[in-house]
Amino acid sequence: MGLNCFIANNKFIIFTARNFSISIMKKILVANRGEIALRVMKSAREMGIATVAVFSEADRNSPHVRYADEAVCIGPAASKESYLRGDKIVEVAKLLGVDGIHPGYGFLSENAAFAKLVEQNGITFIGPTPEAIEVMGNKLAAKEAAKKFDTPMVPGSEGAITDVVLAKQLSDGIGYPVLIKAAAGGGGKGMRVVERSEDLEEQMQRAQSEALSAFGDGSVFIEKYVGSPKHIEVQVLGDNYGNIVYLFERECSVQRRHQKVVEEAPSSCLTPEKRKAIGEAAVRVAQSCAYIGAGTVEFLVDEQLNFYFLEMNTRLQVEHPVTEMITGVDLVKEQIKVARGEKLSFTQQDLEIRGHAVEIRVYAEDPMNNFLPDIGKLQQYKKPEGPGIRVDDGFEEGMDIPIYYDPMLAKLIAYGKDRTEAIARMIRAIHDYKIVGVKNTLAFCEFVLKHEDFVSGKFDTNFVAKHFKPEYLKQSNEDEMEIAALLAGYLSDKPSAKKASSAKPKQAEEGRSIWAKKRGTYRD
Ligand code: MV4
Secondary structure, three states, X not given: OEOOEEEXXXXXXXXXXEOOXXXXXXXXXXXXXXXXXXXXXXXXXXXXXXXXXXXXXXXXXXXXXHHOOEEEEEEOOOHHHOOOOHHHHHHHHHHOOOOEEEOOOOOOOOOHHHHHXXXXXXOEEOOOOHHHHHHHHOHHHHHHHHHOOOOOOOOEOOOOOOOHHHHHHHHHHHOOOEEEEEOOOEOOEOOEEEOOHHHHHHHHHHHHHHHHHHHXXXXXXXXXXXXXXXXXXXXXXXXXXXXXXXXXXXXXXXXXXXXXXXXXXXXXXOOHHHHHHHHHHHHHHHHHOOXXXXXEEEXXXXXXXXXXXXXXXXXXXXXXXXXXXXXXXXXXXXXXXXXXXXXXXXXXXXXXXOOEEEEEEEEOEEHHHOOEEOOEEOOEEEOOOOOOEEEEEXXXXXXXXXXXXXXXXXEEEEEEOOHHHHHHHHHHHHHHOEEEOOOXXXXXXXXXXXXXXXXXXXXXXXXXXXXXXXXXXXXXHHHHHHHHHHHHHHHHHOOOOOOXXXXXXXXXXXXXXXXXXXXXXXXX
């Protein structure tokens, strides 16, 4: 163990003590399920690392259990009794001689106490330090840390605000509308828009009591409300030696009630200058908590392209594949390498954007019925394939979709030389995807991808609320049936003479970029 210091922005940072020697990582336990458990185990296997799966009674027949070298049942279906049982997971890890635990996303991934417990038991937590998780887990602490590193913030209160009179003075000064947010919140929970000075007192009291009952912490803060923002996040990666790089941004504005629907990289609204500025701001946020591993810094971007720090996610994110596709970096591999004490093998100058990637999340939900989660048997399941297509999933044909967990069935990722090609490949892949037995969001995603405001890049976080109506899908279903009927008639008259197009994927050019050093694992 040792202390490490470095100078950034004329500020002297002292790292908390961490193990600076290269540690051996022969066996990794993945404290998760579904697609992300598989995703992590694939990279581990490529690195010659053995894998341990943990699973609940509902997941006995899951692919992640079969894929792992060893698998242990840790409890009943309910997450609280299985995937959230950090104590049991550490017990299993010790029993099986595990060197590192990867938490995936959700479940225990941003639980500082779990990260601490893992390390206290002599096992490497494949993620940031408990201190970084803790600071960024509290929105106010996160803002305070980031502010010291010259991070642009939405105008608002300094810290928690309890006094209504002060809150009113401040809000009158900022100008309405303002937004009241819970310090312990996140993902949009406990937010309240206040349109007029007269409404402030009532809304603030409501926000405080809501926050108290939801998070056990009633502190709130106030920000100017940005009306039509884009949600842009930056992927960062830090090592134990003070090196932090950014792997560009992901555009995540297309979301429905704080659930992301379509993500892409890069964002089509940024200029190279803005991209550099937002990337460097993200690195400073990561520096503010001496970040180690893969993390994501979220920003709000307004219509004038001003960007403001929102929060930092101290985990690997669902949408990480789009970043992998455009940079050629395997983020899970880098997480493992950093966790075992290696220096980052590339610098900021080595990184560049190649092409464009789009991801859609396929949920087992019914978009025609207010996105009601659907469960049942996957009677037919056939994935799309072909140039530029990647599917990260955790289910197979014949499997039951359990009710206990997140309804995400799969992530479909399309890569192309540019945005137009990526979108065209995505629409083709949606058509080639066959999911029978469970209602899903494929048609909804197709609606988004074909919408002129999505195609032109003129969209913000209001896109779905503004444009989507369930009737549109009914209409398109009818259209498709009509087309199918017409086609059937046509085909019965004349035999089809369909030509298959076979566009060859472009070979990666040699250069000084990271593409020359590493092969993009998932490209084509
Ligand atoms: C905002 C905002 C407008 N103004 N803050 C929602 C989730 C949480 N992380 C922060 N969020 C927002 N904060 C100010 N000052 C609008 C949102 C917001 C939003 C942000 C990102 C993605 C989708 C969103 C949907 C609605 C509102």
